[in-house]
Amino acid sequence: MRLPLYLSAAIALLFSALPFVPAQAQQAEKTVLWQTRCAGESRSAEALICEATQSLRVKENGQLLFKVDIIYPGNSGQPVFQLQAPLGFYLPGKVKLSVDGTGIGELEIATCDQRGCYISAPATDTMINAMKAGAKMEIDFAASASQRQKIEVPLTGFSRAMAAIQ
Numbered sequence: 001m002r003l004p005l006y007l008s009a010a011i012a013l014l015f016s017a018l019p020f021v022p023a024q025a026q027q028a029e030k031t032v033l034w035q036t037r038c039a040g041e042s043r044s045a046e047a048l049i050c051e052a053t054q055s056l057r058v059k060e061n062g063q064l065l066f067k068v069d070i071i072y073p074g075n076s077g078q079p080v081f082q083l084q085a086p087l088g089f090y091l092p093g094k095v096k097l098s099v100d101g102t103g104i105g106e107l108e109i110a111t112c113d114q115r116g117c118y119i120s121a122p123a124t125d126t127m128i129n130a131m132k133a134g135a136k137m138e139i140d141f142a143a144s145a146s147q148r149q150k151i152e153v154p155l156t157g158f159s160r161a162m163a164a165i166q
Helices: 005-017 125-133 158-165
Strands: 020-022 035-040 048-058 064-072 080-085 095-099 102-107 111-113 116-122 136-144 147-154
Touching: 035 158, 048 147, 048 158, 064 136, 064 147, 064 158, 080 136, 095 125, 102 116, 102 125, 125 158
Parallel strands: none
Antiparallel strands: 020 048, 035 048, 048 064, 064 080, 080 116, 095 102, 095 136, 111 116, 136 147
C-alpha cells in the first residue's frame, strides 16, 4: 500500500513533533513502566500465558504510539516479542531494534488492521538478556521511503517484570 506524499509527510510530522511518554509514567513518577499479567484456562503453570508490556502514548492526547510485549505462552513454549505500532508506516522499511545502541534485530511488519500494525518474532535469550541489562530500547522505523524515526522505550523495571512472569 502506497500512501500519498502529503499523507506520508503528515505521519512523519506526527512522529517528530509530538512528545511521548510511557503510558504509565503519565500517572506518577514512581509508577512501574513494565506491567505484567498472567491468564489462562486454569491456574496451573502449564496453562498460564504471561506477558510483560509497556505502552508508549502521546502525552497530550493519550494516543497509542507503540506497545511492546514479551509473551510467555503456556506449556513452557518459546517466548514471543510483539510490537504494536500505529498505521502509516512505510512497510518495506522494516523495524530495527537496538538496546543502548547495539542492534538486537531487524523485523518486518507482519500485519495491519484498523488498530495498527503488528510485528511478532521469537524473543530469544540474547534479546531478553540485552533488554534486562540495558537502559533503553530503540525502535527505528521508516515513516516514509526517505525518512526514518527513532522512539526510545525505557527498560526500567524490565528485569523485575521478567522475574515475575518467567
